[in-house]
Amino acid sequence: xxxxxxxxxxxxxxxxxxxxxxxxxxxxxxxxxxxxxxxxxxxxxxxxxxxxxxxxxxxxxxxxxxxxxxxxxxxxxxxxxxxxxxxxxxxxxxxxxxxxxxxxxxxxxxxxxxxxxxxxxxxxxxxxxxxxxxxxxxxxxxxxxxxxxxxxxxxxxxxxxxxxxxxxxxxxxxxxxxxxxxxxxxxxxxxxxxxxxxxxxxxxxxxxxxxxxxxxxxxxxxxxxxxxxxxxxxxxxxxxxxxxxxxxxxxxxxxxxxxxxxxxxxxxxxxxxxxxxxxxxxxxxxxxxxxxxxxxxxxxxxxxxxxxxxxxxxxxxxxxxxxxxxxxxxxxxxxxxxxxxxxxxxxxxxxxxxxxxxxxxxxxxxxxxxxxxxxxxxxxxxxxxxxxxxxxxxxxxxxxxxxxxxxxxxxxxxxxxxxxxxxxxxxxxxxxxxxxxxxxxxxxxxxxxxxxxxxxxxxxxxxxxxxxxxxxxxxxxxxxxxxxxxxxxxxxxxxxxxxxxxxxxxxxxxxxxxxxxxxxxxxxxxxxxxxxxxxxxxxxxxxxxxxxxxxxxxxxxxxxxxxxxxxxxxxxxxxxxxxxxxxxxxxxxx
Amino acid sequence: xxxxxxxxxxxxxxxxxxxxxxxxxxxxxxxxxxxxxxxxxxxxxxxxxxxxxxxxxxxxxxxxxxxxxxxxxxxxxxxxxxxxxxxxxxxxxxxxxxxxxxxxxxxxxxxxxxxxxxxxxxxxxxxxxxxxxxxxxxxxxxxxxxxxxxxxxxxxxxxxxxxxxxxxxxxxxxxxxxxxxxxxxxxxxxxxxxxxxxxxxxxxxxxxxxxxxxxxxxxxxxxxxxxxxxxxxxxxxxxxxxxxxxxxx
Numbered sequence: 001x002x003x004x005x006x007x008x009x010x011x012x013x014x015x016x017x018x019x020x021x022x023x024x025x026x027x028x029x030x031x032x033x034x035x036x037x038x039x040x041x042x043x044x045x046x047x048x049x050x051x052x053x054x055x056x057x058x059x060x061x062x063x064x065x066x067x068x069x070x071x072x073x074x075x076x077x078x079x080x081x082x083x084x085x086x087x088x089x090x091x092x093x094x095x096x097x098x099x100x101x102x103x104x105x106x107x108x109x110x111x112x113x114x115x116x117x118x119x120x121x122x123x124x125x126x127x128x129x130x131x132x133x134x135x136x137x138x139x140x141x142x143x144x145x146x147x148x149x150x151x152x153x154x155x156x157x158x159x160x161x162x163x164x165x166x167x168x169x170x171x172x173x174x175x176x177x178x179x180x181x182x183x184x185x186x187x188x189x190x191x192x193x194x195x196x197x198x199x200x201x202x203x204x205x206x207x208x209x210x211x212x213x214x215x216x217x218x219x220x221x222x223x224x225x226x227x228x229x230x231x232x233x234x235x236x237x238x239x240x241x242x243x244x245x246x247x248x249x250x251x252x253x254x255x256x257x258x259x260x261x262x263x264x265x266x267x268x269x270x271x272x273x274x275x276x277x278x279x280x281x282x283x284x285x286x287x288x289x290x291x292x293x294x295x296x297x298x299x300x301x302x303x304x305x306x307x308x309x310x311x312x313x314x315x316x317x318x319x320x321x322x323x324x325x326x327x328x329x330x331x332x333x334x335x336x337x338x339x340x341x342x343x344x345x346x347x348x349x350x351x352x353x354x355x356x357x358x359x360x361x362x363x364x365x366x367x368x369x370x371x372x373x374x375x376x377x378x379x380x381x382x383x384x385x386x387x388x389x390x391x392x393x394x395x396x397x398x399x400x401x402x403x404x405x406x407x408x409x410x411x412x413x414x415x416x417x418x419x420x421x422x423x424x425x426x427x428x429x430x431x432x433x434x435x436x437x438x439x440x441x442x443x444x445x446x447x448x449x450x451x452x453x454x455x456x457x458x459x460x461x462x463x464x465x466x467x468x469x470x471x472x473x474x475x476x477x478x479x480x481x482x483x484x485x486x487x488x489x490x491x492x493x494x495x496x497x498x499x500x501x502x503x504x505x506x507x508x509x510x511x512x513x514x515x516x517x518x519x520x521x522x523x524x525x526x527x528x529x530x531x532x533x534x535x536x537x538x539x540x541x542x543x544x545x546x547x548x549x550x551x552x553x554x555x556x557x558x559x560x561x562x563x564x565x566x567x568x569x570x571x572x573x574x575x576x577x578x579x580x581x582x583x584x585x586x587x588x589x590x
Numbered sequence: 591x592x593x594x595x596x597x598x599x600x601x602x603x604x605x606x607x608x609x610x611x612x613x614x615x616x617x618x619x620x621x622x623x624x625x626x627x628x629x630x631x632x633x634x635x636x637x638x639x640x641x642x643x644x645x646x647x648x649x650x651x652x653x654x655x656x657x658x659x660x661x662x663x664x665x666x667x668x669x670x671x672x673x674x675x676x677x678x679x680x681x682x683x684x685x686x687x688x689x690x691x692x693x694x695x696x697x698x699x700x701x702x703x704x705x706x707x708x709x710x711x712x713x714x715x716x717x718x719x720x721x722x723x724x725x726x727x728x729x730x731x732x733x734x735x736x737x738x739x740x741x742x743x744x745x746x747x748x749x750x751x752x753x754x755x756x757x758x759x760x761x762x763x764x765x766x767x768x769x770x771x772x773x774x775x776x777x778x779x780x781x782x783x784x785x786x787x788x789x790x791x792x793x794x795x796x797x798x799x800x801x802x803x804x805x806x807x808x809x810x811x812x813x814x815x816x817x818x819x820x821x822x823x824x825x826x827x828x829x830x831x832x833x834x835x836x837x838x839x
Contacts (some may be wrong), residue, residue: 020721035650036706038746039658097727100716100778102739109729127739133657134742141715148710156703180695209652243620244627244673245654335736339743343655346674347622412721458634458646501636502645506605507696509648510633 003028004422006415007174007189009160009216011037013132013404014387015195016139017411018418023146027419030187031143032155032176034211038140041197041209042407045132046340047116047252048124049096049404051089055110060121062086069402070579072118072296073367073395074539075555076229078575081374081392085409092408093125099138103127104336114336115255118296118399118586129250129339135404159512160216163192163223163383164437170425171382172432175441179512182505184442186434190422191382193414194220195407198366198388202520202527203473204465206363207239207248217370217389218519221526226379227560227567228391229368230523231530234398234540235473237300238323239362240347246362247347249323250340251400253357254293256332258325260284260304261356262313272322272356283307288586295586298397298540301361305474308360315358322356363473365403367394367540368530371559376414382425384418386410391557396539448514453497457514460491460498464517464524472528476543481532488524489566495521526560526567533569534558551581594619597639597683598628600647606694614639614683625665625672625686626651649698656812659745662752663688663698669752671812672698689752702748708768712791716781728779741774741820743813750807750817762796766807769798770820776827789824789831798825 006022008015011033019029033040054060066086070079097103097111103125104112113122127134146152157179164173164186173188196216200208221227238253238260239246254260261280268275284303285292295303304321308314315321325333325341330353333341344352369391376384376392386407393406467487471480495518502510536550537543556571596619603610616639617631626649633646651661654673661672664687666680677684692700718724730738744767751757751765772788775781792798801821808817 024721035652035658035660036703036746038706039652039660041653041658043657043745044653044655091723094723094726095718095721098716098718098724098780100775100781102730102735102742105730105732105735107732109731111726127742130657130743133745137742138716141709142718142721144706144710145713145715145717148713209658210654211652242627242654243622244624244630247655339657346656347624347676349676456634458630462634501643504604504645507648507699510646513633 004190004419004425005030005188006191006193006418006422007032007187008193008195009174010040010195010197010387010389011156012040012042012195012197012387013136013139013407014411014414015193016136016143017408018193018195018386018415019152020139020142020146021412021415022419023151025416025419027151029152030155030189031152032158032160032174034157034159034179036156037143037154038137040136041212042136043133044207044209044248045135045404046129046248046250047255048114048126048131048401049093049135050116050123050399050401051093051125051405052086052121052123053090053093053111053113053125055113056122058121060123062089064121065089065123067579068119069399070395071584072399073397074549074584075395075576075581076232076538076557076574077393077395078557079578080575083578085393085406088409089405092405096135096138099142101127101134101138114252115294116400117251117254117294117300118291120291124252124255124401126252126336129252129337132404160196160219161441161515162219162437163380164433165223165380166428166432167430169224169380170428171380172428173434175437177512180507182508182511184438184445186438188432188434190425191384191418193384193386193418194370194389195385195387195411196389199520199523200363200366201516202464202524203363203468204462205242205244205246205469207236207246213516213520214366214523215516215519218523220370220378220380220383221560222522222562224380224562225383226371227368227523227526228371229530229558230526230560231534231558232367232396232540233363233473233527234297234365234367235301235361236297236364237304237361238359239364240344240357241360241362242347247343248364249344249357249359251297253323253325253337253340256336257328258293258323260293260300260321260323262307262315262321266313267317281313289589291586296397296399297364298542299586301474302542304361320358320360323359324356325352326354326356361474363469365398367391367396367398375417376410377417377421382421384414386414396541448498449500449503449511451498451500453499455494455498456501457498457510457517460494461517461520464488464491464520468524468527472531474542476531476541477545478532478543481528484528485525485532488521488528492521522562529567530558530560530569549584555581596623596628596677599683599685600698601687602647602697603694605696613644619677623677625675625677625684626654626661628677629672647698648696657745659747662747662749664690669749669810671747674812689748691752691757692748705746705748705751705765705767708764709771712768712772712788713784714768714771714775716775716778717783718780730779734777738774738777740815741770744770744815745813747812749810749812753806753810755804755806756800756802761800763800764792764796766817766821769824770815770817773820773824776824786831789828790835792824793828793832798828801825
């Protein structure tokens with residue numbers, strides 16, 4: 001039998017991790033990515049990667065990492081895969097170290113570790129404050145090595161459009177669009193791995209990169225894949241608001257001792273440094289004495305909201321609070337945090353070594369995603385998923401520095417599992433559905449290109465982002481979520497009148513964007529309606545009208561399915577066999 | 591001011607075969623605005639300053655925080671990242687054009703894949719035995735980490751190649767970014783196993799001898815990478831390698 005053909009879509013950490021495992025096992029891979037893989041969104045991860053290596057003599061163990069992750073995720077994650085991830089994490093760090101990641105070191109030449117949110121241990125390995133960049137480069141280099149050996153063929157500048165399914169609904173390949181020539185093609189494969197990241201773009205502005213639209217996930221959702229826990233969206237407490245995006249200020253700033261505060265007096269006119277300690281309100285330290293500034297992100301974000309909107313103590317009346325590093329010496333800051341300090345300096349103009357940063361929460365991470373089984377396979381046979389685009393590892397709230405490990409672990413599982421699946425796959429009947437899918441896609445393209453109307457896709461997107469940010473982020477009300485869903489349906493209707501101001505057939509970005517937007521709208525309903533139906537508060541999903549967690553009704557995975565009338569929802573029991581759910585109280589002092 | 595505006599002049603070219611034209615745009619000023627947010631504004635309202643309908647501008651971008659290396663272009667004549675080019679710090683009209691040393695795709699988008707080909711040619715990787723668990727990596731002292739980390743920050747934006755007088759079709763020069771990666775991997779305890787291969791790859795035509803020490807690279811690098819000192823170090827190693835190879839016959 002010929003060697004099976006595997007397609008990996010997405011060249012961030014999860015995709016590259018899968019590629020490496022397949023190539024190492026002797027398989028060959030076609031790797032598709034919108035951007036050159038070295039420019040994938042994983043580069044934006046800053047603070048570090050978690051693994052209980054216990055190199056600080058604290059008695060840390062993978063079991064404690066597992067418990068922190070499950071508790072931090074408010075018990076929504078299935079425990080079996082999370083446990084496996086935490087157990088694998090130390091060896092993943094070792095591997096990255098062997099690949100040459102320039103992790104920060106102790107004087108003895110060992111890996112240094114720092115603290116992150118939602119744990120009391122120094123469990124986070126880091127390379128300055130550009131850990132994601134350094135990890136992605138290490139995997140990119142290994143993939144280039146396999147590419148040089150002929151095991152990997154890259155299709156950079158190609159966008160995934162859909163899966164090709166045979167008459168039994170089994171995946172047989174993909175269709176993709178060359179973003180330069182606008183050529184539409186189908187590619188055969190025995191297994192497909194989607195590693196296409198988060199869905200930040202449906203919130204308009206977020207910390208995510210431009211390519212994080214969720215378009216690929218949405219496309220296969222519309223082809224029958226289940227989408228799980230869509231309503232769980234992480235809003236990161238510390239971002240720099242911007243015109244084009246919200247720029248992340250890593251949790252590692254607090255891991256290294258950064259403190260969040262506001263002046264106790266609204267509109268205090270004094271220069272910052274003349275405000276004495278006693279007149280600064282370190283509200284996280286006061287409310288959460290045990291974890292202090294390092295409470296999980298959902299907790300910190302809600303606290304900032306409360307200070308700004310209920311206590312009306314935002315700096316200068318604006319929705320902003322201080323993130324203060326100025327008490328830490330410059331050499332330490334430069335050695336451990338330089339990457340993010342430079343971002344603040346470049347985009348805001350102030351030096352955070354001298355002046356406290358002004359920050360506010362912003363949409364950051366997609367906990368939900370494609371439903372997958374414990375082998376990383378979606379509900380469509382032959383399509384696997386890994387990384388942020390799937391739902392498995394973070395429950396209702398992701399802990400900082402767990403994303404990099406989940407991406408690599410998920411990719412390392414998906415790769416070999418896809419290869420094993422592909423080896424046992426029988427040949428398709430006929431052409432496996434390629435001709436039919438190509439026809440369907442070329443009809444969508446032709447219709448979109450010549451569509452007449454007055455709607456600009458970029459303007460529709462702005463409206464979507466405003467609605468989703470207003471109603472479906474930090475604080476959620478059923479009334480608002482209903483409004484959001486009505487708005488999305490209105491936008492879907494207006495999308496029918498979309499008019500591309502560019503009808504050319506060469507590097508047409510409006511065309512590619514309009515296709516993404518259609519998919520974003522479908523997925524937005526999954527988020528808004530999933531949130532509407534979940535009448536409780538759990539992790540990042542917070543409803544003031546239902547402030548408590550309700551395990552009896554909602555200790556369940558939300559599973560959305562596509563129908564032409566909108567998403568339908570069912571609920572699945574959560575695997576809680578190792579750790580019994582307990583109340584999640586970061587304000588407890590014991 | 592209620593209606594403060596920003597003037598842009600953008601070089602447009604629909605395809606490599608079509609002529610380039612300049613288009614002017616007048617956009618509403620907004621606090622914190624950068625060149626990328628201006629492009630987004632044009633996409634939402636693609637009309638030139640003289641009221642003519644046009645197309646959204648094609649350009650590369652992704653992270654918008656100067657870490658992915660996508661949005662390199664020439665802004666007021668200088669090669670730089672568009673995301674960190676804040677409008678308030680730029681003289682107007684802000685003239686935006688594509689990098690000039692790479693094949694043009696459309697508008698501000700160019701094909702920079704040559705850098706990735708160069709990285710492959712110099713084996714810019716650590717050849718690990720496998721991804722299974724082989725225990726911890728080599729010990730690295732903080733001093734070594736602090737020397738390697740800046741080199742590892744290269745975002746492959748190619749600004750250093752754009753501004754290099756020697757980077758052109760005639761010389762086939764690999765450019766500073768690739769040479770700095772050679773230093774990074776040659777200094778790594780395991781990566782150095784390919785040191786000789788890498789130095790030989792830089793020994794011939796288009797290799798390190800093409801560098802004319804104009805030092806433009808180090809000035810333009812958005813990440814402040816010590817490119818010239820990396821070139822000096824690698825240059826010395828290449829000469830030593832050449833001598834060794836000569837004596838070995």
